[in-house]
Amino acid sequence: MVLLIDAGNTRIKWALARPGAALGDWLASGAVTHTELNHLPASWPQTGITRALVANVAGPRLRDQLQLMIPTTAIDWFASRAQLDGMHNRYRNPAQLGCDRFAAALGARALEPGRPIIVATCGTATTIDAVSAQGDFLGGMILPGLGLMAAALARNTAQLPQVAARDLPAGFADNTDDAILSGCLAAQAGAIERAFALHGAALCVLSGGAAPFIAPQLAVAHRMVDNIVLTGLQRAANASDFTTG
Template sequence: MDLKTLLIDLGNTALKWALLGDERTPQTVVHRDNAAFKDKLYAQWLELAPDRVLGCTVAAPELAFSATKFFNDHDIRWHWIRSQAAFESPGLTLRSAYENPAQLGADRWCAALGAIDAMPGESLLVVQMGTATTVDAVRHMGGNEYVFLGGRIAPGPTMMKKSLEAIPALRGEPTEWEAFPHSTRAAVTTGILDAQAGLVREAYETLLKEAGRVKVVLAGGAARFVEPRLRAQLPDVMLQHNLVLLGLAAQARHQLLKE
Protein backbone atom coordinates (compact mmCIF):
# COMPACT_ATOMS: atom_id res chain seq x y z
CA MET A 1 0.00 0.00 0.00
CA ASP A 2 1.31 3.44 -0.88
CA LEU A 3 2.04 5.73 2.04
CA LYS A 4 0.47 9.18 1.98
CA THR A 5 3.17 11.68 2.94
CA LEU A 6 2.48 15.25 4.05
CA LEU A 7 5.33 17.72 3.42
CA ILE A 8 5.57 20.89 5.54
CA ASP A 9 7.79 23.96 5.15
CA LEU A 10 7.39 26.15 8.24
CA GLY A 11 9.06 29.52 7.73
CA ASN A 12 9.19 32.82 9.59
CA THR A 13 6.02 34.18 8.01
CA ALA A 14 4.25 31.40 6.16
CA LEU A 15 3.62 27.68 6.36
CA LYS A 16 3.52 25.76 3.07
CA TRP A 17 2.27 22.21 2.79
CA ALA A 18 1.54 19.62 0.14
CA LEU A 19 1.19 15.91 -0.31
CA LEU A 20 4.13 14.08 -1.84
CA GLY A 21 3.53 14.18 -5.58
CA ASP A 22 1.94 17.64 -5.46
CA GLU A 23 4.92 19.49 -3.95
CA ARG A 24 5.10 21.99 -6.83
CA THR A 25 1.57 23.28 -6.08
CA PRO A 26 1.43 23.69 -2.28
CA GLN A 27 -1.11 25.31 0.00
CA THR A 28 0.11 28.39 1.88
CA VAL A 29 -0.97 29.77 5.25
CA VAL A 30 0.40 33.07 6.58
CA HIS A 31 0.83 32.41 10.30
CA ARG A 32 2.58 35.58 11.45
CA ASP A 33 0.14 37.80 13.41
CA ASN A 34 -2.60 35.24 12.72
CA ALA A 35 -3.87 33.06 15.54
CA ALA A 36 -7.10 31.87 13.92
CA PHE A 37 -5.84 29.48 11.26
CA LYS A 38 -4.93 26.37 13.26
CA ASP A 39 -8.38 24.78 13.60
CA LYS A 40 -9.05 24.99 9.86
CA LEU A 41 -5.54 23.83 8.96
CA TYR A 42 -5.60 20.86 11.32
CA ALA A 43 -9.07 19.88 10.06
CA GLN A 44 -7.70 19.85 6.50
CA TRP A 45 -4.77 17.67 7.53
CA LEU A 46 -7.05 15.31 9.44
CA GLU A 47 -9.28 14.93 6.38
CA LEU A 48 -6.22 14.09 4.25
CA ALA A 49 -5.32 11.35 6.75
CA PRO A 50 -1.57 11.24 6.01
CA ASP A 51 0.40 8.20 7.07
CA ARG A 52 3.45 10.27 7.88
CA VAL A 53 4.77 13.83 7.91
CA LEU A 54 8.13 15.12 6.75
CA GLY A 55 8.75 18.73 7.70
CA CYS A 56 11.33 21.50 7.81
CA THR A 57 11.21 24.23 10.44
CA VAL A 58 13.77 26.84 11.47
CA ALA A 59 11.26 29.33 12.87
CA ALA A 60 7.96 29.61 14.75
CA PRO A 61 8.79 27.07 17.50
CA GLU A 62 5.35 27.42 19.14
CA LEU A 63 3.63 26.48 15.89
CA ALA A 64 6.04 23.59 15.34
CA PHE A 65 5.28 22.33 18.85
CA SER A 66 1.53 22.67 18.25
CA ALA A 67 1.73 20.77 14.97
CA THR A 68 3.85 18.05 16.55
CA LYS A 69 1.29 17.62 19.34
CA PHE A 70 -1.48 17.38 16.72
CA PHE A 71 0.38 14.60 14.90
CA ASN A 72 1.04 12.74 18.16
CA ASP A 73 -2.60 13.05 19.21
CA HIS A 74 -3.69 11.43 15.94
CA ASP A 75 -0.95 8.78 15.74
CA ILE A 76 0.64 10.28 12.63
CA ARG A 77 4.35 9.55 12.24
CA TRP A 78 6.35 12.76 11.93
CA HIS A 79 9.94 13.79 11.35
CA TRP A 80 11.39 17.30 11.32
CA ILE A 81 14.35 17.20 8.94
CA ARG A 82 17.82 18.26 10.11
CA SER A 83 20.82 19.07 7.96
CA GLN A 84 23.16 16.15 7.34
CA ALA A 85 26.81 15.57 6.58
CA ALA A 86 25.59 13.85 3.42
CA PHE A 87 22.40 12.87 1.63
CA GLU A 88 22.88 9.74 -0.43
CA SER A 89 20.28 8.16 -2.69
CA PRO A 90 20.55 6.05 -5.88
CA GLY A 91 20.22 9.14 -8.07
CA LEU A 92 21.81 11.87 -5.96
CA THR A 93 24.57 12.43 -3.45
CA LEU A 94 24.93 15.81 -1.76
CA ARG A 95 27.77 16.25 0.74
CA SER A 96 28.09 19.18 3.12
CA ALA A 97 31.36 21.09 3.43
CA TYR A 98 29.99 22.97 6.44
CA GLU A 99 32.36 22.95 9.43
CA ASN A 100 29.50 21.64 11.56
CA PRO A 101 26.88 20.19 9.15
CA ALA A 102 24.21 20.05 11.86
CA GLN A 103 24.52 23.82 12.33
CA LEU A 104 23.37 24.54 8.78
CA GLY A 105 19.73 25.62 8.68
CA ALA A 106 17.51 22.75 7.58
CA ASP A 107 15.72 25.07 5.15
CA ARG A 108 18.99 25.81 3.35
CA TRP A 109 19.86 22.11 3.15
CA CYS A 110 16.40 21.20 1.83
CA ALA A 111 16.49 24.10 -0.63
CA ALA A 112 19.82 22.87 -2.00
CA LEU A 113 18.31 19.43 -2.60
CA GLY A 114 15.26 21.07 -4.17
CA ALA A 115 17.39 23.21 -6.48
CA ILE A 116 19.28 20.13 -7.69
CA ASP A 117 15.94 18.45 -8.34
CA ALA A 118 14.80 21.49 -10.35
CA MET A 119 18.05 21.89 -12.32
CA PRO A 120 20.13 18.68 -12.25
CA GLY A 121 23.66 18.41 -13.59
CA GLU A 122 24.64 22.02 -12.83
CA SER A 123 26.66 23.94 -10.29
CA LEU A 124 24.09 26.13 -8.57
CA LEU A 125 23.75 29.30 -6.58
CA VAL A 126 20.65 28.74 -4.46
CA VAL A 127 19.09 32.07 -3.49
CA GLN A 128 16.16 32.36 -1.08
CA MET A 129 14.81 35.84 -0.44
CA GLY A 130 12.50 36.03 2.55
CA THR A 131 12.93 37.57 6.01
CA ALA A 132 16.61 36.85 5.44
CA THR A 133 18.38 36.38 2.12
CA THR A 134 20.47 33.23 1.88
CA VAL A 135 22.85 32.62 -1.02
CA ASP A 136 24.29 29.09 -1.04
CA ALA A 137 26.82 27.50 -3.40
CA VAL A 138 26.33 23.92 -4.62
CA ARG A 139 29.03 22.54 -6.87
CA HIS A 140 28.35 19.73 -9.32
CA MET A 141 31.26 17.30 -9.13
CA GLY A 142 30.15 15.13 -12.04
CA GLY A 143 27.54 12.41 -12.42
CA ASN A 144 25.14 12.48 -9.45
CA GLU A 145 27.70 13.97 -7.04
CA TYR A 146 27.31 17.45 -5.52
CA VAL A 147 28.93 19.38 -2.68
CA PHE A 148 27.26 22.08 -0.58
CA LEU A 149 30.20 24.49 -0.34
CA GLY A 150 28.68 27.08 2.00
CA GLY A 151 26.85 30.36 1.68
CA ARG A 152 25.99 33.87 2.73
CA ILE A 153 23.21 35.27 4.93
CA ALA A 154 22.04 38.88 4.92
CA PRO A 155 18.88 40.79 5.83
CA GLY A 156 16.14 40.36 3.26
CA PRO A 157 14.64 43.33 1.36
CA THR A 158 11.82 43.88 3.88
CA MET A 159 14.18 43.72 6.84
CA MET A 160 16.47 46.23 5.13
CA LYS A 161 13.56 48.59 4.53
CA LYS A 162 12.32 48.30 8.12
CA SER A 163 15.79 49.08 9.49
CA LEU A 164 15.93 52.26 7.42
CA GLU A 165 12.43 53.28 8.53
CA ALA A 166 13.84 53.89 12.00
CA ILE A 167 14.85 57.21 10.41
CA PRO A 168 11.61 59.15 9.70
CA ALA A 169 13.04 60.89 6.63
CA LEU A 170 13.62 57.50 4.97
CA ARG A 171 10.08 56.20 5.33
CA GLY A 172 7.84 55.77 2.32
CA GLU A 173 6.44 53.28 -0.16
CA PRO A 174 8.90 51.49 -2.46
CA THR A 175 9.29 52.73 -6.01
CA GLU A 176 11.23 51.58 -9.07
CA TRP A 177 14.98 51.06 -9.40
CA GLU A 178 16.72 54.10 -10.92
CA ALA A 179 20.26 54.47 -12.24
CA PHE A 180 20.45 57.90 -10.58
CA PRO A 181 17.65 58.16 -8.00
CA HIS A 182 15.97 61.55 -7.95
CA SER A 183 13.98 61.08 -4.73
CA THR A 184 14.57 59.65 -1.29
CA ARG A 185 12.04 56.88 -1.94
CA ALA A 186 13.88 55.87 -5.10
CA ALA A 187 17.24 56.11 -3.33
CA VAL A 188 16.06 53.66 -0.65
CA THR A 189 14.51 51.26 -3.16
CA THR A 190 17.54 51.36 -5.44
CA GLY A 191 19.93 50.86 -2.54
CA ILE A 192 18.05 47.80 -1.30
CA LEU A 193 17.76 46.23 -4.76
CA ASP A 194 21.42 46.87 -5.53
CA ALA A 195 22.46 45.43 -2.16
CA GLN A 196 20.48 42.24 -2.78
CA ALA A 197 21.60 41.85 -6.40
CA GLY A 198 25.21 42.70 -5.49
CA LEU A 199 25.26 40.02 -2.80
CA VAL A 200 24.13 37.42 -5.33
CA ARG A 201 26.49 38.65 -8.04
CA GLU A 202 29.52 38.48 -5.73
CA ALA A 203 28.67 34.90 -4.74
CA TYR A 204 28.02 34.01 -8.39
CA GLU A 205 31.41 35.28 -9.53
CA THR A 206 33.18 33.46 -6.71
CA LEU A 207 31.51 30.14 -7.55
CA LEU A 208 32.07 30.71 -11.27
CA LYS A 209 35.84 30.72 -10.68
CA GLU A 210 35.53 27.33 -8.97
CA ALA A 211 33.00 25.62 -11.21
CA GLY A 212 33.36 27.24 -14.64
CA ARG A 213 29.61 27.44 -15.17
CA VAL A 214 26.87 28.41 -12.70
CA LYS A 215 23.09 28.63 -12.74
CA VAL A 216 21.19 30.79 -10.25
CA VAL A 217 18.02 29.31 -8.72
CA LEU A 218 15.92 32.06 -7.12
CA ALA A 219 13.07 31.55 -4.66
CA GLY A 220 11.27 33.23 -1.77
CA GLY A 221 8.52 35.73 -1.11
CA ALA A 222 10.71 38.76 -1.90
CA ALA A 223 12.24 37.24 -5.04
CA ARG A 224 9.80 38.92 -7.41
CA PHE A 225 10.93 42.38 -6.29
CA VAL A 226 14.62 41.69 -6.85
CA GLU A 227 14.37 39.43 -9.91
CA PRO A 228 14.30 42.22 -12.58
CA ARG A 229 17.39 43.89 -11.14
CA LEU A 230 19.15 40.56 -10.75
CA ARG A 231 18.39 39.50 -14.33
CA ALA A 232 19.91 42.75 -15.57
CA GLN A 233 23.23 41.67 -14.05
CA LEU A 234 23.29 37.86 -14.32
CA PRO A 235 22.36 35.79 -17.36
CA ASP A 236 21.36 32.45 -15.85
CA VAL A 237 18.57 33.03 -13.34
CA MET A 238 15.76 30.53 -12.88
CA LEU A 239 12.79 31.48 -10.71
CA GLN A 240 11.69 28.32 -8.91
CA HIS A 241 9.58 28.64 -5.81
CA ASN A 242 8.98 25.97 -3.16
CA LEU A 243 12.58 24.74 -3.11
CA VAL A 244 12.27 23.49 0.46
CA LEU A 245 9.25 21.36 -0.44
CA LEU A 246 11.07 19.99 -3.49
CA GLY A 247 13.97 19.04 -1.22
CA LEU A 248 11.63 17.43 1.29
CA ALA A 249 10.03 15.47 -1.54
CA ALA A 250 13.44 14.18 -2.65
CA GLN A 251 14.13 12.96 0.87
CA ALA A 252 10.65 11.45 1.24
CA ARG A 253 11.03 9.48 -1.98
CA HIS A 254 14.40 8.22 -0.78
CA GLN A 255 12.91 7.07 2.52
CA LEU A 256 10.14 5.24 0.68
CA LEU A 257 12.76 3.32 -1.30
CA LYS A 258 14.35 2.14 1.95
CA GLU A 259 11.07 0.92 3.46
Protein backbone atom coordinates in the same frame (compact mmCIF):
# COMPACT_ATOMS: atom_id res chain seq x y z
CA MET B 1 -0.15 11.10 1.18
CA VAL B 2 2.90 12.94 2.46
CA LEU B 3 2.45 16.34 4.12
CA LEU B 4 5.42 18.67 3.52
CA ILE B 5 5.80 21.73 5.75
CA ASP B 6 8.26 24.62 5.56
CA ALA B 7 7.87 26.52 8.84
CA GLY B 8 9.76 29.78 8.32
CA ASN B 9 10.17 32.95 10.34
CA THR B 10 7.18 34.67 8.77
CA ARG B 11 5.03 32.05 7.05
CA ILE B 12 4.25 28.36 7.20
CA LYS B 13 4.09 26.83 3.72
CA TRP B 14 2.80 23.34 3.01
CA ALA B 15 2.09 20.86 0.23
CA LEU B 16 0.51 17.42 -0.10
CA ALA B 17 2.14 14.88 -2.40
CA ARG B 18 1.73 11.25 -3.28
CA PRO B 19 4.77 9.09 -2.40
CA GLY B 20 7.14 9.00 -5.38
CA ALA B 21 5.38 11.83 -7.27
CA ALA B 22 7.40 14.12 -9.53
CA LEU B 23 8.88 17.21 -7.87
CA GLY B 24 6.28 19.95 -7.60
CA ASP B 25 3.44 17.57 -8.53
CA TRP B 26 1.36 18.37 -5.47
CA LEU B 27 -2.23 17.49 -4.72
CA ALA B 28 -2.68 20.76 -2.83
CA SER B 29 -0.56 23.50 -1.31
CA GLY B 30 -0.88 26.71 0.65
CA ALA B 31 0.64 29.13 3.13
CA VAL B 32 -0.38 31.02 6.26
CA THR B 33 1.30 33.61 8.44
CA HIS B 34 2.13 32.76 12.03
CA THR B 35 -0.92 34.69 13.20
CA GLU B 36 -3.11 32.48 10.99
CA LEU B 37 -1.63 29.24 12.30
CA ASN B 38 -4.90 27.99 13.76
CA HIS B 39 -6.41 27.88 10.27
CA LEU B 40 -3.98 25.18 9.13
CA PRO B 41 -5.86 22.04 10.28
CA ALA B 42 -8.88 23.06 8.20
CA SER B 43 -6.65 23.07 5.11
CA TRP B 44 -5.53 19.46 5.54
CA PRO B 45 -7.51 16.24 5.16
CA GLN B 46 -7.81 14.57 8.55
CA THR B 47 -7.46 11.10 7.03
CA GLY B 48 -5.12 9.79 4.34
CA ILE B 49 -1.95 11.58 5.46
CA THR B 50 0.46 8.78 6.33
CA ARG B 51 3.58 10.85 6.94
CA ALA B 52 4.69 14.44 7.52
CA LEU B 53 8.12 15.92 6.80
CA VAL B 54 8.70 19.30 8.45
CA ALA B 55 11.54 21.84 8.15
CA ASN B 56 11.13 24.21 11.10
CA VAL B 57 13.42 27.20 11.68
CA ALA B 58 10.91 29.16 13.77
CA GLY B 59 11.72 27.63 17.14
CA PRO B 60 10.42 25.05 19.63
CA ARG B 61 7.11 26.77 20.38
CA LEU B 62 5.98 26.53 16.76
CA ARG B 63 7.22 22.95 16.63
CA ASP B 64 5.03 22.08 19.61
CA GLN B 65 2.02 23.78 18.00
CA LEU B 66 2.51 21.95 14.71
CA GLN B 67 2.97 18.64 16.51
CA LEU B 68 -0.58 18.97 17.87
CA MET B 69 -2.07 20.00 14.52
CA ILE B 70 -0.54 17.53 12.08
CA PRO B 71 -3.03 14.69 11.44
CA THR B 72 -0.50 11.85 11.73
CA THR B 73 1.91 10.68 14.39
CA ALA B 74 4.51 9.76 11.75
CA ILE B 75 6.29 13.15 11.78
CA ASP B 76 9.88 13.55 10.57
CA TRP B 77 11.48 16.79 11.79
CA PHE B 78 13.90 17.45 8.94
CA ALA B 79 17.49 18.20 9.95
CA SER B 80 20.69 18.86 8.03
CA ARG B 81 23.12 15.98 7.83
CA ALA B 82 26.47 15.13 6.30
CA GLN B 83 25.01 13.48 3.21
CA LEU B 84 21.64 12.91 1.59
CA ASP B 85 20.52 11.92 -1.90
CA GLY B 86 24.07 12.22 -3.23
CA MET B 87 24.60 15.74 -1.88
CA HIS B 88 27.54 16.14 0.51
CA ASN B 89 27.30 18.81 3.20
CA ARG B 90 30.70 20.52 3.55
CA TYR B 91 29.62 22.81 6.41
CA ARG B 92 32.22 22.72 9.21
CA ASN B 93 29.52 21.27 11.47
CA PRO B 94 26.94 19.75 9.08
CA ALA B 95 24.21 19.64 11.73
CA GLN B 96 24.54 23.41 12.31
CA LEU B 97 23.39 24.27 8.79
CA GLY B 98 19.80 25.53 8.80
CA CYS B 99 17.48 22.74 7.72
CA ASP B 100 15.71 25.09 5.31
CA ARG B 101 18.98 25.90 3.53
CA PHE B 102 19.85 22.22 3.29
CA ALA B 103 16.40 21.40 1.89
CA ALA B 104 16.55 24.30 -0.60
CA ALA B 105 19.94 23.15 -1.86
CA LEU B 106 18.68 19.58 -2.15
CA GLY B 107 15.70 20.72 -4.20
CA ALA B 108 17.73 23.04 -6.43
CA ARG B 109 20.30 20.34 -7.14
CA ALA B 110 17.53 17.90 -8.06
CA LEU B 111 16.13 20.43 -10.55
CA GLU B 112 19.55 21.36 -11.99
CA PRO B 113 21.72 18.23 -11.62
CA GLY B 114 25.37 18.27 -12.63
CA ARG B 115 25.67 22.08 -12.68
CA PRO B 116 27.42 24.49 -10.32
CA ILE B 117 24.56 26.53 -8.88
CA ILE B 118 23.79 29.31 -6.46
CA VAL B 119 20.63 28.87 -4.40
CA ALA B 120 19.15 32.18 -3.22
CA THR B 121 16.13 32.09 -0.93
CA CYS B 122 14.78 35.59 -0.40
CA GLY B 123 12.51 35.71 2.63
CA THR B 124 12.77 37.34 6.05
CA ALA B 125 16.48 36.67 5.64
CA THR B 126 18.19 36.14 2.32
CA THR B 127 20.36 33.04 2.17
CA ILE B 128 22.76 32.52 -0.73
CA ASP B 129 24.40 29.10 -0.98
CA ALA B 130 26.72 27.33 -3.41
CA VAL B 131 26.36 23.75 -4.65
CA SER B 132 29.06 22.27 -6.88
CA ALA B 133 28.47 20.29 -10.05
CA GLN B 134 29.61 17.21 -8.13
CA GLY B 135 26.94 17.71 -5.47
CA ASP B 136 28.91 19.37 -2.68
CA PHE B 137 27.08 21.94 -0.55
CA LEU B 138 29.99 24.37 -0.09
CA GLY B 139 28.43 26.96 2.24
CA GLY B 140 27.12 30.43 1.68
CA MET B 141 26.00 33.83 2.92
CA ILE B 142 23.19 35.13 5.13
CA LEU B 143 22.00 38.73 5.03
CA PRO B 144 18.89 40.66 6.04
CA GLY B 145 16.05 40.15 3.62
CA LEU B 146 14.60 42.91 1.46
CA GLY B 147 11.89 43.80 3.98
CA LEU B 148 14.30 43.81 6.92
CA MET B 149 16.69 46.13 5.10
CA ALA B 150 13.92 48.63 4.38
CA ALA B 151 12.56 48.36 7.93
CA ALA B 152 16.00 48.95 9.45
CA LEU B 153 16.33 52.23 7.55
CA ALA B 154 12.87 53.39 8.63
CA ARG B 155 13.46 52.38 12.26
CA ASN B 156 16.94 53.81 12.70
CA THR B 157 16.75 57.08 10.79
CA ALA B 158 14.69 60.14 11.65
CA GLN B 159 13.29 61.07 8.25
CA LEU B 160 13.34 57.97 6.05
CA PRO B 161 9.97 56.25 5.50
CA GLN B 162 9.06 52.56 5.53
CA VAL B 163 8.70 51.41 1.93
CA ALA B 164 7.09 48.28 0.48
CA ALA B 165 8.54 46.12 -2.27
CA ARG B 166 7.20 46.89 -5.73
CA ASP B 167 8.37 47.22 -9.31
CA LEU B 168 10.72 50.15 -9.89
CA PRO B 169 11.19 52.41 -12.90
CA ALA B 170 14.51 52.03 -14.70
CA GLY B 171 17.44 54.31 -13.94
CA PHE B 172 18.35 56.29 -10.85
CA ALA B 173 15.58 57.01 -8.36
CA ASP B 174 14.28 60.59 -8.33
CA ASN B 175 12.40 60.31 -5.01
CA THR B 176 13.22 59.03 -1.54
CA ASP B 177 10.91 56.00 -1.50
CA ASP B 178 12.28 54.71 -4.79
CA ALA B 179 15.85 55.49 -3.71
CA ILE B 180 15.46 53.36 -0.56
CA LEU B 181 13.95 50.45 -2.46
CA SER B 182 16.51 50.75 -5.25
CA GLY B 183 19.36 50.62 -2.76
CA CYS B 184 17.95 47.60 -0.95
CA LEU B 185 17.33 45.74 -4.20
CA ALA B 186 20.83 46.57 -5.42
CA ALA B 187 22.28 45.17 -2.19
CA GLN B 188 20.32 41.93 -2.57
CA ALA B 189 21.18 41.50 -6.24
CA GLY B 190 24.81 42.49 -5.65
CA ALA B 191 25.27 39.82 -2.98
CA ILE B 192 23.80 37.16 -5.26
CA GLU B 193 25.96 38.27 -8.20
CA ARG B 194 29.09 38.30 -6.00
CA ALA B 195 28.38 34.74 -4.84
CA PHE B 196 27.67 33.71 -8.43
CA ALA B 197 31.06 35.02 -9.60
CA LEU B 198 32.94 33.58 -6.61
CA HIS B 199 31.48 30.13 -7.28
CA GLY B 200 31.76 30.26 -11.07
CA ALA B 201 28.10 29.25 -11.14
CA ALA B 202 26.14 28.35 -14.25
CA LEU B 203 22.77 29.33 -12.78
CA CYS B 204 21.11 30.91 -9.76
CA VAL B 205 17.98 29.16 -8.47
CA LEU B 206 15.91 31.93 -6.89
CA SER B 207 12.99 31.49 -4.49
CA GLY B 208 11.15 33.25 -1.66
CA GLY B 209 8.61 36.03 -1.28
CA ALA B 210 10.97 38.82 -2.40
CA ALA B 211 12.32 36.86 -5.39
CA PRO B 212 9.96 38.47 -7.97
CA PHE B 213 11.33 41.91 -7.07
CA ILE B 214 14.99 40.87 -6.96
CA ALA B 215 14.99 38.79 -10.16
CA PRO B 216 14.65 41.77 -12.57
CA GLN B 217 17.73 43.34 -10.95
CA LEU B 218 19.99 40.32 -11.60
CA ALA B 219 22.57 40.37 -14.36
CA VAL B 220 23.30 36.63 -14.08
CA ALA B 221 21.44 33.57 -15.37
CA HIS B 222 18.65 32.65 -12.98
CA ARG B 223 15.60 30.47 -12.62
CA MET B 224 12.68 31.29 -10.34
CA VAL B 225 11.26 28.33 -8.42
CA ASP B 226 8.35 28.73 -6.01
CA ASN B 227 8.69 26.93 -2.67
CA ILE B 228 12.18 25.51 -3.19
CA VAL B 229 12.29 24.29 0.43
CA LEU B 230 9.14 22.21 -0.10
CA THR B 231 10.68 20.88 -3.32
CA GLY B 232 13.73 19.81 -1.34
CA LEU B 233 11.59 18.16 1.33
CA GLN B 234 9.74 16.22 -1.35
CA ARG B 235 13.07 15.11 -2.79
CA ALA B 236 14.24 14.04 0.66
CA ALA B 237 11.03 12.09 1.28
CA ASN B 238 11.65 10.11 -1.90
CA ALA B 239 15.39 9.54 -1.28
CA SER B 240 16.42 5.95 -0.63
CA ASP B 241 18.94 7.00 2.04
CA PHE B 242 16.60 9.29 4.00
CA THR B 243 16.17 8.44 7.65
CA THR B 244 14.51 10.44 10.39
CA GLY B 245 16.72 13.37 11.48
